[in-house]
């Protein structure tokens with residue numbers, strides 16, 4: 001069974017503040033995307049990584065990645081689209097025959113440990129069509145009626161925290177299931193992750209334990225945390 005990882009890295013990262021596209025921001029002097037590719041290549045099971053670059057940035061991303069070594073893992077770079085879903089779709093379209101298991105991993109989660117990656121792959125290989133790493137929540141979550149920024153928002157409910165999980169990536173899939181989900185679910189129906197598309201198909205999705213260090217670098221404070229995690233690893 002051959003496994004590939006698709007890394008959508010075409011987002012601009014506006015929430016991180018002004019500057020380069022998010023995946024190209026550096027952590028410990030190395031672009032976040034390079035960390036993310038290494039995190040996938042660290043798994044012995046992953047034979048191919050497909051990086052989905054900003055729509056007009058594929059040649060630059062290729063050049064950047066060629067400056068680094070990823071062991072025996074093969075690398076493809078393809079241009080992305082307007083939305084994350086479109087970007088993932090373009091990555092899937094680039095997969096060669098013979099790949100049976102597909103991971104989808106956000107470039108914005110550069111520090112996911114290899115044990116988490118391997119646990120996701122193992123669970124797919126043992127027969128689960130869709131597998132998501134996830135953690136229990138520290139915060140209580142409220143559902144609200146959204147209002148314009150600055151206005152108080154009425155609370156409409158409080159889901160039971162013990163039943164909630166915050167999901168991470170890499171999410172792992174049986175290739176056929178993920179392709180079918182992308183073919184079937186129409187863009188704009190609000191799925192913010194790939195497993196969400198599979199759920200809409202009615203196929204089972206399971207959760208395995210995620211990892212604290214697989215957090216998503218979204219806001220400026222996340223960069224501070226990511227630098228600290230890297231420094232601790234290097235100590």
Ligand code: C5P
Nearest residue numbers: 008009010011082083084087106107108
């Ligand atoms: O915006 P969000 O944090 O959900 O983005 C998650 C991942 O999807 C990031 O790695 C980002 O680069 C990627 N993305 C993409 N194409 C887009 C938008 C986001 O590849 N059009």
